Amino acid sequence: MGYKENCIVCGERLEYLSDPVEMECMYCHKKFISQVQCEKGHFICDECHSKNGIDIVVQACISTDKTDPFKIADELFLDKRIHLHGPEHHVLVPSVLTAAYLNKIGQPEMKERYLRLCKDRGSKIPGGFCGYAGSCGAGVGVGIFFSIIEQTSPLNKEKWGFVNKAAGETLMNIGKYKGPRCCKRNAYIAFDTANEILQREFDVSLCEGKHYCGWFNKNEECLKETCIYYPKKEK
Numbered sequence: 001m002g003y004k005e006n007c008i009v010c011g012e013r014l015e016y017l018s019d020p021v022e023m024e025c026m027y028c029h030k031k032f033i034s035q036v037q038c039e040k041g042h043f044i045c046d047e048c049h050s051k052n053g054i055d056i057v058v059q060a061c062i063s064t065d066k067t068d069p070f071k072i073a074d075e076l077f078l079d080k081r082i083h084l085h086g087p088e089h090h091v092l093v094p095s096v097l098t099a100a101y102l103n104k105i106g107q108p109e110m111k112e113r114y115l116r117l118c119k120d121r122g123s124k125i126p127g128g129f130c131g132y133a134g135s136c137g138a139g140v141g142v143g144i145f146f147s148i149i150e151q152t153s154p155l156n157k158e159k160w161g162f163v164n165k166a167a168g169e170t171l172m173n174i175g176k177y178k179g180p181r182c183c184k185r186n187a188y189i190a191f192d193t194a195n196e197i198l199q200r201e202f203d204v205s206l207c208e209g210k211h212y213c214g215w216f217n218k219n220e221e222c223l224k225e226t227c228i229y230y231p232k233k234e235k
Contacts, residue, residue, distance in 0.1 A: 143167030
């Protein structure tokens with residue numbers, strides 16, 4: 001898995017097919033129904049794509065003492081096992097928010113237990129979910145984060161609506177952009193939106209100031225000046 005961008009096998013651009021077809025994973029050789037392959041026909045299943053990356057996310061979030069999700073995430077993004085785009089972000093978003101929040105409120109001892117839940121729930125969101133289901137994993141990740149810290153279940157009467165509205169608010173903010181997808185942009189939007197909700201509902205603030213993206217030059221589909229996190233926007 002030598003490439004962080006595009007196809008992790010050869011570096012070629014990914015193709016998103018209109019109809020699902022059976023494909024064989026280049027690494028585990030299991031067969032899956034998918035709509036994503038690279039221009040050379042390489043297909044990597046979600047498990048192999050995220051392999052090691054998810055565990056790196058969880059371990060880093062357990063060990064960090066930082067309270068700003070942007071700072072935690074940007075350290076993770078430097079790791080070669082965290083690709084430019086990919087389903088590992090579906091675990092990364094709730095894990096980073098959970099770690100930052102528990103550090104902020106002085107309950108780091110809860111991280112290991114809660115981060116296991118982040119991994120379990122976030123890893124169930126498949127790659128490409130943003131385009132194929134209209135529900136970006138970063139937005140769903142905010143819902144996962146709030147459901148965990150509020151210990152919400154499907155039968156909860158008090159907080160069920162709240163966690164759905166939190167995810168929905170994040171998805172609305174993500175949806176303000178016409179696309180294409182960018183896992184970094186959507187993660188940043190998730191952090192800012194979750195922070196706004198935390199300030200409003202919990203009187204807790206995590207983000208320490210305006211954040212700019214350092215990955216725009218790696219992303220062929222970057223929206224450039226249109227994106228709020230593009231560093232040259234104010235120049």
